[in-house]
Amino acid sequence: MNITEKYLETIKSTSEWLTISEWAVKVGEQYPDLLAKAEIEACNQANDTTGVREIAARISSAISRGAYVNDLDIDASERPRKVRYATAEEIKQHEAEEVEDDVAPLRRDEIIKRDLACLTTQESYRITELETLAKLLKQFFSLDFEVDHAQALLNNHAHGKHHPDNLQLLLKIHNGKKNSNNWQRFTIDEQLDYIRVAVRLQGIIASRLSVEMVGEVLESLLERLKKVY
Template identity: 60%
Template sequence: MTTTINDKYLHALSLTSDWLTVSEWACKVADVYPDLLVAADAQAAKQKNDTTGLREIAARLSSRISSGGFGSQIEVDASERPKKVRFLTPTEQQQHEAEEVEEDLAPLRRIDIIKRDSEQLGVAEQYRIDEFEAISRQLKVYFGLDFEVDHAAALLNAKTPGKHHPDNLQLLLKAHNGKKHANNWPRFSFAEQKQYIEAAITLQTLVASRMSVEVETKVQASLLSRLEAVYGS
């Protein structure tokens, strides 16, 4: 059976269960297959631009990751820079594929739950939800902050799913909401919610000029007052 270059790349990655950056993966390839490094060094020497064999291997790995050349045999974490990868065993591949299907279907499940629960809401409760959503959008417009309306008890929590109801809503920064995912977190009291938003605005104000973001601090009190009016206990 012929061993392809892809097979060698994947074999080198499979020797560790850790997440590796592309550069670390390239070093691993060079350690396991020194002949590949020798060949890459020779090719790099012929190029006009300043490069090395190790950088050439890393570039090839990066290109194959971007084009899907490793298929489902690796998992990529692009949440940070530089991105990291890890090898997936056949069992892990099946589990990973099942999780991806579940994640792809999750938005549709959330829509169905929200539609079902919304039918039970009164006018005042729907107004409160609308205000949460409006305030979230306005925090983006006036402060450049990506707040999302979060269900403290997650709608898709496997054990104790929450309801789409204003008493279950809070505002979280997108990064924090992504970490929360389908977990249940204790809902902020309004005092905690206010402190959380004010802290985010304070941090944003410190770097606003460097990020070319215009911060409108005059509307802060108004938005927080509106939020308090609909927040509930």
């Protein structure tokens, strides 16, 4: 078994996502001889490095060369990127899911376009007002609110509609976690409380963000929200 194969053998022992650094640590634990050799080579380097860092660099290089193209799932959406071992069938399935994710925005836009054509003027106004309020919360409180479909448009079991009665305001981080899941839509009181809590937490670091928290502005926006929610 060559070194590249030993590296792969190490990651096969876990189903978890690992950073390259975490993978390198596991290599050192499973193959102490490789770590000892890498430590010696690290000592001969001009730059300050360690055996584990040397192993991590070699794993990273092997991935870039395509050495594990049929053996790894790679999540490059964050830094540092993460990897995990996967069978050829699993990789094929994940590739199909990625294709579906890539075309999802087009499906979503088509649904919205279809539903908009069926709205009354009042319903269209309510949606426009919700979108405006999300932008104003960002402008005045530096909070990334998004207009979310409580019953997701792309949910596979019970998809929702682009209609004001299906919309709510969520922080971007929460909307991302929700993804295509269906949630019970906030009641108006829950929606108001959610926004107030988010603004209150933002107030703790507002001075560091150079954000002026004006209560009168918030209450004015919430009064507008009550009228269209």
